[in-house]
Amino acid sequence: MHSQVEIVRLEDSTNGTLGALRVRGLVLCCTLEPPSLDNRQFVSSIPAGEYHCQRTHSQRFGNTFEVRNVPGRSRILFHPGNTVEDTSGCVLLGRHFGSLQGRRAVLRSRDACRDFLHQFQGCESFWLHIHPVTECRA
Structure with a gap:
């Protein structure tokens, strides 16, 4: 089982919640989720x-991982996508941040998902720590 898997949140706005997924302190990819809306389903x-997080098979996304034990929520998956319109409360993975049609986005998502699954090859589950967005003050 992998240790020290975390999403470090960098930005939370009406355009989505952006972060970095790190494994053992090293950034593996970028993340995009919907904005924070009181943990409402979807x-x-x-x-x-x-x-x-447990390995699972999705009819739409194939082999992936599901984030479990989120109160009042289910079927939260890691999967490809670019903007918040591509997710129903799941975690989108990308190689880098960008913009599509004026919206915050993660880009090269299929590549990032492939890298993510390769990193967790042979692993059936792991613990994920999600950090809140923190403000840096100079």
Whole structure:
């Protein structure tokens, strides 16, 4: 089982919640979730905290991982997509941040998902720690 898997949240706005997925302190890829909307099913980002992730098969996305034990939520998957319109409360993965049609986005998502699955090859589950957005003050 992998240790020290985390999403470090960088930005939370009406355009979505952007972060970096790190494994053992090293950034693997970027993340995009919907904005924080009180953990409402299908429309909100995952609240900060610790969650168990289990390998699963999705008819739409194939082999992936599901974030479990999120109160009041189910079937939160890691999968490809670019903007918040591509997710129903799941975590989108990308190689870098960008913009599509004037919206915040993660780009090269299929490549990032392939890298993510390769990183967790042979792993059936892991613990994920999600950090809240923090403000840096100079």
